[in-house]
Amino acid sequence: MRIAKFGLLLALIVGLAFLGCAQQEQPKATPTPTPAATPEEKIPDKILIGGTLSLTGKYSKEGQMSLWGIQAAIKWVNDVHGGVNVGGKKVKLEFKYYDDESKKEAVQSLVERLITSDNAMFLLAPYSSGLTLAGAPIADKHKVLYMSHGGASDRIFEQGYAYVVQTLSPASEYMAPFLDMVKAVDPSAKKVAMVYEDSEFSKAVFAGARKHAEELGFEIVLEKTYPKNPTDLTPLLSEVKAASPDIIIGGGHFADGQLLASQMADLKLDAKAISILVAPALPKFYEALGTKAEGICAPGQWEVGVTYGPEAAKKSGIDYFGPSQDEFLNLFHEFAGKDTMPSYHAAEAAAAILAYAKAIEEANSLDTDKIRNTMNDLRFMTFFGEWKIDPATGKQIGHKMVIFQWQGGEKKIIWPPSAANAEPYYPIPTWDEKAAGKLAKK
Amino acid sequence: MPFFEQLAGNLVYGAILGSVYGLSTMGLSLIFGVLRIVNVGHGPFIMLGAFTAFWMFTLFGIAPVISISVALVLGLALGFVVFFAVIKRLINAPELSTLLATFAIGIFLEEVAKFIWGPDHRGYSWDIGSIDLSITLIPYSKILAFISSIVIAYLLYMWFQKTKLGAAVRAVVEDSEGAAACGINVGRIYALSFAIGIGLTVASGVLVTLFVPVGINPYMGHEYTLKAFVIAVLGGLASPWGAFYAGFIFGLIENGSYTLLGTIPGVEPFSLTRFVAFSLLLVILLIKPTGLLGGESK
Numbered sequence: 001m002r003i004a005k006f007g008l009l010l011a012l013i014v015g016l017a018f019l020g021c022a023q024q025e026q027p028k029a030t031p032t033p034t035p036a037a038t039p040e041e042k043i044p045d046k047i048l049i050g051g052t053l054s055l056t057g058k059y060s061k062e063g064q065m066s067l068w069g070i071q072a073a074i075k076w077v078n079d080v081h082g083g084v085n086v087g088g089k090k091v092k093l094e095f096k097y098y099d100d101e102s103k104k105e106a107v108q109s110l111v112e113r114l115i116t117s118d119n120a121m122f123l124l125a126p127y128s129s130g131l132t133l134a135g136a137p138i139a140d141k142h143k144v145l146y147m148s149h150g151g152a153s154d155r156i157f158e159q160g161y162a163y164v165v166q167t168l169s170p171a172s173e174y175m176a177p178f179l180d181m182v183k184a185v186d187p188s189a190k191k192v193a194m195v196y197e198d199s200e201f202s203k204a205v206f207a208g209a210r211k212h213a214e215e216l217g218f219e220i221v222l223e224k225t226y227p228k229n230p231t232d233l234t235p236l237l238s239e240v241k242a243a244s245p246d247i248i249i250g251g252g253h254f255a256d257g258q259l260l261a262s263q264m265a266d267l268k269l270d271a272k273a274i275s276i277l278v279a280p281a282l283p284k285f286y287e288a289l290g291t292k293a294e295g296i297c298a299p300g301q302w303e304v305g306v307t308y309g310p311e312a313a314k315k316s317g318i319d320y321f322g323p324s325q326d327e328f329l330n331l332f333h334e335f336a337g338k339d340t341m342p343s344y345h346a347a348e349a350a351a352a353i354l355a356y357a358k359a360i361e362e363a364n365s366l367d368t369d370k371i372r373n374t375m376n377d378l379r380f381m382t383f384f385g386e387w388k389i390d391p392a393t394g395k396q397i398g399h400k401m402v403i404f405q406w407q408g409g410e411k412k413i414i415w416p417p418s419a420a421n422a423e424p425y426y427p428i429p430t431w432d433e434k435a436a437g438k439l440a441k442k
Numbered sequence: 443m444p445f446f447e448q449l450a451g452n453l454v455y456g457a458i459l460g461s462v463y464g465l466s467t468m469g470l471s472l473i474f475g476v477l478r479i480v481n482v483g484h485g486p487f488i489m490l491g492a493f494t495a496f497w498m499f500t501l502f503g504i505a506p507v508i509s510i511s512v513a514l515v516l517g518l519a520l521g522f523v524v525f526f527a528v529i530k531r532l533i534n535a536p537e538l539s540t541l542l543a544t545f546a547i548g549i550f551l552e553e554v555a556k557f558i559w560g561p562d563h564r565g566y567s568w569d570i571g572s573i574d575l576s577i578t579l580i581p582y583s584k585i586l587a588f589i590s591s592i593v594i595a596y597l598l599y600m601w602f603q604k605t606k607l608g609a610a611v612r613a614v615v616e617d618s619e620g621a622a623a624c625g626i627n628v629g630r631i632y633a634l635s636f637a638i639g640i641g642l643t644v645a646s647g648v649l650v651t652l653f654v655p656v657g658i659n660p661y662m663g664h665e666y667t668l669k670a671f672v673i674a675v676l677g678g679l680a681s682p683w684g685a686f687y688a689g690f691i692f693g694l695i696e697n698g699s700y701t702l703l704g705t706i707p708g709v710e711p712f713s714l715t716r717f718v719a720f721s722l723l724l725v726i727l728l729i730k731p732t733g734l735l736g737g738e739s740k
Contacts, residue, residue: 227716231459232455235711262654287565288566
């Protein structure tokens with residue numbers, strides 16, 4: 001009797017455990033929008049785009065930049081373009097936003113509010129992967145398109161959301177164009193060393209880099225991580241030196257990126273090309289390292305001076321949509337003031353608005369599913385670069401990171417060729433040459 | 443043999459780093475030894491030293507080695523100010539009060555530094571060449587950090603052993619009441635010891651930048667605070683000399699263990715070096731709870 005009871009209990013537990021497992025394995029949502037749209041779709045007088053922006057809190061700087069970018073893009077669509085062409089009408093865009101204080105909880109309730117009480121037809125996600133991820137399930141639940149313009153994490157697009165799409169390059173793509181550049185300039189370069197911070201973002205970046213490097217035929221001779229806030233990287237870098245790589249990629253945040261470059265110089269760890277995450281993209285990097293920074297590269301989403309424009313689009317055989325870079329700068333200054341230059345946060349937010357306008361025009365409808373379906377085949381260029389998503393996940397695959405290189409004390413854009421304003425300097429001067437005053441400038 | 447070459451190279455760097463660790467911990471141990479106060483705000487004083495080196499170099503082009511003495515003087519002055527403004531009132535106060543007070547001083551210094559200089563990571567480039575040891579390359583600036591550290595520690599030792607004031611400090615450490623009975627002004631010795639402790643710490647900030655001339659920012663002290671506490675405990679907490687030797691050992695283990703761990707397949711050596719260093723600390727404390735040199739040179 002007792003054994004029977006025990007057996008029953010065991011069976012129950014096992015059964016429950018299976019149930020639990022089964023529940024976790026939800027069918028992956030795939031974007032299968034209903035193709036049917038009513039032939040006589042009623043076109044309203046305005047298209048309301050909603051969004052939360054971090055105007056206070058830790059992302060306030062990025063949030064403010066996004067807002068100016070969005071305002072500039074909307075002004076272009078409404079005043080220069082005359083409105084969005086849909087159903088034979090020219091419809092103006094309107095943007096409704098709330099300050100999410102850089103807080104996840106606020107993002108969730110505000111997204112709900114934008115959808116249910118403000119009746120926003122399309123949504124923009126806030127800056128940062130964490131905040132973007134917070135709002136995504138709400139938008140997806142209500143089947144409202146939610147465009148990420150500041151959330152780079154690949155994880156956002158691995159949750160099976162059907163209505164979440166991305167405008168900026170995902171983390172896994174950060175180092176890819178640098179490797180493309182090396183491959184194009186020097187097909188004989190083979191050995192790659194990767195040294196990066198043990199954190200979620202850099203791990204995602206370098207997992208992508210490893211895959212891309214292997215696809216291109218590079219050999220990863222060394223891959224090592226270091227913990228956060230290192231004070232000395234020489235043991236690691238001595239090992240890199242022993243592996244004598246052609247190319248070194250690495251980094252994580254600002255401080256360790258600076259340390260990497262500084263200690264590579266100490267050990268005279270020379271490579272034909274070096275690319276470090278985050279740090280070299282900021283002017284403080286050059287200020288701190290001086291000529292040691294010469295030739296070092298970093299990826300970036302965008303920078304004033306990239307040469308994406310109608311001509312570059314024509315070369316790539318795709319449409320160009322939106323203001324030229326100069327037009328964008330003028331519009332941006334109207335909102336941000338004459339002295340403020342847009343950061344990439346402004347550009348990617350503006351590109352998200354332009355992508356909505358373009359997708360609506362292409363779909364010739366305001367039906368969410370129809371637009372999402374159209375986005376699957378949409379490929380065009382804005383001043384921010386190309387726009388094309390992976391149909392299955394909504395992840396951005398068209399936009400390419402630009403690669404900066406410090407050349408003669410200036411940060412030049414060297415890749416991709418359609419955006420570059422300078423030639424890559426390759427191979428970079430050795431540390432000895434740099435110490436003797438040689439610059440990475442032709 | 444690349445393995446031994448790398449190990450030797452890492453040990454050389456470990457010794458240099460260790461000397462910097464050692465000097466940066468001596469101040470902490472001295473203050474604890476004499477005043478029985480744990481300076482939780484230790485790191486921010488290192489940060490002030492780093493900024494001293496940075497500004498002296500950037501604004502006036504003064505070599506960081508010379509800035510060591512500037513930082514020492516600044517640190518002494520700051521030490522006296524902090525002592526008479528805050529610490530004097532806490533000499534016999536409960537431990538929690540001194541912990542909170544020194545913690546607050548640390549935060550205050552960091553925030554003032556951020557207010558004045560901003561949160562940026564700064565750095566300077568003082569290139570004076572490097573020496574090729576065939577196993578590894580060492581910039582002369584790092585060698586200077588190593589030598590300066592040893593010279594300062596030695597001078598301090600001589601001061602303690604050979605001067606009257608030094609003897610008075612030792613007397614206060616042994617027995618403050620007895621020292622007072624012998625006519626030693628204990629209050630003054632407290633002030634002097636605290637100021638010297640802070641002076642050493644600020645000076646070590648300059649050495650930190652000689653080792654790593656980048657990443658100078660208001661919050662850079664945190665990493666060093668944690669390590670300084672470990673090293674201080676390893677060295678016997680109240681013994682500045684113990685701290686200096688312990689700093690060496692810590693630096694050697696931290697860098698040396700990297701090469702050894704790297705031989706284990708599938709292990710990320712860097713993620714384990716701190717683990718090894720801290721495990722060793724545990725083992726040493728289990729065997730000798732007073733620290734390596736505890737109880738000998740107090």
